[in-house]
Amino acid sequence: MDVLRNGKMQTFYRVWHCLLWRMFFLLGIFFLTQLNVSAQQISISGTIIGDDKVPIPGASIIVKGSTIGTVTDVNGKFTLDIPSSAKSLLFSFVGLTQVEIPAGSGTVFNVILSESSTGIDEVVVVGYGVQKKESVVGAVVQIGNETLMRSGNSNVTNALSGKMSGVLTMQQAGEPGANSSEIVIRGVSSWNGSEPLVLVDGVERSFTDLDPNEVESISVLKDASATAVFGAKGANGVIIVTTKRGKIGAPAMSFSAAYGMQKATRIPQFIDSYTTMSALNMGLMNGGQFDKLIPQSDLNEYQNPSSPLKALQYPNVDWFKEMTLPFSPTIDANFNISGGTKFVKYFGTLGYYNEQTLFEGLKNGYQDTRYKYDRFNYRTNLDFNLSLTTTLSFNIGGETGIKNQPTTSPWRSLYATTPASFPAAWPAWLLEDKVNGIPDIDYPGATGERLALKLNGFTQNPYTQLAQGNFNKYLNSKLFTDIVLDQKLDFITKGLSFKGKVAFSTYYNTRTLYADYTRPEYKINWADVGKPGVNPWYRNGQSGYYKYNLNPLDINVGGMESGYYRDLYYEASLNYANTFGKHGVSLLALFNRQKKEFETDYPFKNEALVGRATYDYSHKYLLEVNIGYTGSERFAPGKKFGFFPSGAFGWVLSEEQFFKEALPFVSKLKLRYSDGIVGSDNASARWLFVSNYYTDNRGYIKEDPAANPSAQWEEARKKDIGIELGLLNNDLMINVDFFNEYRTNMLLPPKIPMTVGNSFKDQNLGSMKKHGFDLDIEYKKSLTNDISFYLKGIFGFNENRIEYKDDPKYAPEYAKEQGKPFGAQITGAQLIGSGYFTSIDDIHTTSAPIPVGALNVGDYKFLDYYADGNISIRDRYPIPGSLYPPITYSLGGGLSYKNFDFNFNFQGNQGKYVAFNQAYEIEFPNGNYRIHASQLDYWTPTNPDAIHSTIHFVGDANLPNLVWGGGSSYFSGYETAIQDRLWRKADYIRLKEVYLGYNFKPDFLKRAVGITNMTTYVTGNNLWTLTNLIEGDPERKDFTQGFYPQMSSIKFGLKIGF
């Protein structure tokens, strides 16, 4: 991680230090020169430059053991009179290693200050500014560019996985262009959304599609101290992304490219037709439908077809195999340049990322039903030094994404379509083969593959579906523009500066192309095969044309898709920072406004007044007060603004003399405590405070739901105790934060009885509490110059309880949400005994949701929780588990040996449950002849410990034994979450990333073409997973109808620096 390379911060610090020192010395030297007027003086001079040969303004030169010193001017030059008694001189600049040179070694000192190895992490980005890591008292974690790049992820959100304590990422799908992770900070905290606030370069923007190459750092603010400045937007935590900036020096260019191969993770196991249809027979027998049984002769044909024709009549289709490619490729390419002169510093980047399809799909001229995504990223960040005290910065960054996808997602049918009903397509030989084939007598001489008929709405032939040629192409574009003016106001008072910023962000998404072809689908009426003069081919759709009429390609330009917005943001701030001896003080006063025009909605408006004061005594005692006074248009007059104060203090014990003496092996110990209030303005609707009449979509005047005249933001009181411990010379660092949160005034719709005939708008009624801890431990060691390694472990725990929710007044305790964790499963059911009815006696003595006559031995046996001798909707009760894991952990490490660089990261969840419903857990849903892995292990007298009840086939009806709690098998899933069946544990540990790189600095290339360094690397993601979930990726929450699976990938890359 290399924060100091960030030009913006460097500027800030160099200038800041310059100012501090100048003031200090003007005062100090004035007095000292008075005192030392008679002493012998030697005049010295020199220049201080950095590694990059660029002069450093504001670097300090001090006579060791005295207060005599000066700072360099803007050209890095200095002159100083020192007493002849001076022993040595100290040259220093923040973030760079201090150099000590004997005073007697000359009168001209040209000193190079190198970056200090411990200075890398020194600066932390916080709300509306940066702070030295040592003086941070809030709970903030930060990672830098190198960590992102090493992760191998092209999506920044996925790259965060397992990197920061208290930050949970859950990637829900692997679809190209739609595979980013859901991010939750310290667990879910509200039913009105737990999404953190995301800022890119200080402005509220999405970071999901940024190129990791353009990101300098990502910091996550977790406690009230760090987030109070964001007021009513900060309660769910804040993610601040800072992009790279240039620094003074010769242009440095780098080019990188990577090629990757992706494979789907944990797709359903293929279950062949024979197994499926045998299970079907079991289901039919259980239902007494003996007339529908599949004869053994047919089953044999499924297993070993007696002829190629029979193989088509009794197919055995592995849909995943038929439709997917062995792997899907990705391409990353990036070029960037950075550098700077005294006048301007620049950073520019161009990125390209491409994700290819997992499906073969149809690629035919301009038709393309494959999933594809191209992303172009660009950015120019410029900083102009208009004068010694004025910096003007322009940032223009953005991305354009082009996404291609089939109109209908094939996932539902891929997970539900039977292997047994039709072949993927009718092969060409079928028409051509004169002996075994089936010619189309309506169209003699017809050849070629034909699409097989889709059976019905939900058991579509996924192959036909994708090959029919219906697709959409979307073009979306984000553009972020900032202008920032930084003016130092030292002429008013030392350390004062003004900053102004105007930012404009736009996003739009258009459908640029869609096609609506429908190629003909064919079926063979097997009964008609061989009948003279009868054509067994049946064609669905158009008839009477030999040439099928394709609809023309429809080109739609300017069809705006939802989600477009433009957002104007501006802020102005005054900063003050100064040091008086051992006292360090900084002050911030800031005002901002935001106006976001989202689609055609009434504009969203926010504004804020922000204040911060920090005090630092001798780097030992730290104090910070933050105030956010933020308002938004969506709350009631008088309640629009919220006042969000927070305070924090820190005590660096390891700076205390007594501590150093008592515990010399403890190299660092810092205690932090913060307490404060933050808010969340998420609400289900706007204008909660007004209730009038509205006009409905047919023009009738209707009464609004009753207003909440005092609607306001949610309020979170957060406390955090942090301990930062460094041992073994800071080789071993342990950070632990204990937190708790009490959220009140949570908006929720009041539960009004039906008799009223009207509803009420959300009221600030709910409350919830949460607590937990974040722990990270890192051990870093350089064994020799050639070998260094690190190990890093992160562990996070959180749990929450709903303190108050407007549960129905007379609901029994077990049916209330109050007192249970948010996201918990309160409509659950558990099985009793072995889980199954094991005998006829059992059926007659235990209550069941369906009549005795309809029960089978081997059916699920439910707990009669309400104890009324009946299994009904009343018997649903809370069972363990939540969609969000209470425990998250990761273990990473790395080893550098000479030119090799190796890194890995394991990440895991404990206590996460998923909704495992419909296609995953229900046999033959909607009458489809399809079973999944969980159903294969069904109950029989010889398999009493099965994980699934005996098999049923009920056509497109509901499974009677499961529907008692509501829901339907196919449309919404069954609503009773049966533990370990429809509600399954999804703990996992997975090898999230592996990185292996080789760096070399080829002298001959440098001489020949100027290449200064070259790195080849391999990264791997999601390479190995250990989970107790039967099928599907455990990072996902919702297992119902199938989804684009997460990918495991390997990328090969090359990076060249000029």
Next chain:
Amino acid sequence: MILPSCLESYLNEAPDAGLTTEVVFSKYSNMLLFFDAVYDGTHPNGNDYNIKTAHPLYFALRMEYTWDEMTDMSDGGRQYEAQSIKAGQMGGTVDKFAGPISSKNMPILPSMFECIRICNMTIKNVGMLKDAQQVDVDDLIGQAHFIRAYAHFALFRIWGPMPYITKVLTTGDEFDLARLSRYETCKKIAQDFDTAYVYFRKAGIMRRDADLKLSNPNQFRPTGVAALGMKARALLYAASPQNNKNGVTDWQDAAKACWTAIDTAKFYGFAMQTAASSGGNLKQAYKNNFMNVGRTNEQLWSYFANNNNPKGGNYGIGLTTVQSMTNGVYAQQATAMSGENPTQNFVDRFETKWGEPLTTAADRQAAAHAGHYNDQDPYSNRDPRFDWGIVYNQTTEVAGFNPANIYYETIDGKQEFSDLLNYSAYLGVTHTGYYQRKTIYDSNTKVQTSYNLTDPIIRVAELYLNYAEAAAQGSGGENGIVPGATLNATQALNLVRTRVGMPDLPTGLDPVTFMKRVKNERIIELCFEGHYYFDIRRWLDAPSAYSQVLYGMDIEKVAVSSTYPKGFKYLRVPLSADRQPLWKDAMYTFPFTTEDNYKMRNFTPNPIW
């Protein structure tokens, strides 16, 4: 803090609807837009949220099955919720009727309570009107009372007794209202319909078209005659075994109200459709009550489900996809939901054209002895309404099928199914051997066709049936009559039979037998109109209706012979187990959602199925 007022002004903006209570209720045109939401208003999600949800036809359009499919009257071809409900399994389907709404739902419960609220607000605020004539005000109050009563009645039929809500409930009011008795609920409903009648009469709106041309654009609004008809129906329910409180007196009260309704309807020109109403075509005239023409003079108040008729409109549901009405098989829609498939049990209710009942095996034997019925030629010589209401094997000229082939034949030992019985190709195929025809367009529906459908919410024939039932029960059986009436029970019933060409009932029937005939006549005449589900409940006949085995007809094509004169072998076979009904007493009412059950205590929850 610093300059908060200047900061606030940036945020103190909200879209201005401009619709305040004052604006809405002082202008007549706004008031109408407010009140008319009861006929056609929507939920913010865009779906109907109005009185239509209580109309059986709308139910069929929306839910893809019908009230009758939840009884022994019909099966649905495709296994769906109807069969589960019929077998006493409601599960999460409860939410579709009683719960929060989504596109798939049929939010009868919440939309009725909202209609009641709109009516109460209208009645409360009508005094604020500044620009309306008294006639319009009276009309509006009449409608508000009518709809309020109708909404309560809809709730009563489905969910049982209700509190009678006559005020706008707001914060501070008790929302947990105690439920009245069943009898009380009906009486309150009848009273409210009567109040509606008083206002309509005051406004002179006994019907909306003085010229009897049915062309008034306000036909969708109820009238004084409709109010009397509905009042009579409410009192009939009050007197029925399920709700009766005072024995015979309740029946007599009902009979009086029924007679008043008949008399008034007649006075204002309402009459049963006859052949003359449709150019001599009786069948056409009869079917016009349900389709094609919009409205007829037989309907006192009807719902015309036509896209071009906003207030009676059928938004969100293209008639081309009316899957509950037109079977997917007709239009060759492999996956479409089923239409209604009448059971053999119901088909047996249609008498011979000579008036002999065929309900029991003994009945059929008797008719066969008379040479009026043949088990192997079961569809000849039946009540004409059989032909008009049911598609049976070899029906001619229906839906583009001429004839309708509903059979299989055995060829080379394999069963080959005819086009209307092709199980392998279509999910919506009948399992009873019949399809519903009463509301089916007789022209070609092989290409899905749009046609007009009407729900005859209350029609003249029903008035006679109501009267016959109430008068007979009131005392006197077949000769039951109320003072001042010109018809007794039998005569009223015979009017309904005569209209369709059926002979009069035999006289001298004992009261029990007579009631059986009254009920049978009602079931036949009002079949597929959403009455049967509720009638068997108020008669307390539901336990036996749901306990019988449901039959379908197994039809095999064979050679014509003396045994099989039509060339088909007809065999009654029980429907499969998953299509059979099951009774438990909880099924008298629909349950509420679990959440609603837990919200209130005075308002006692219904039993869970």
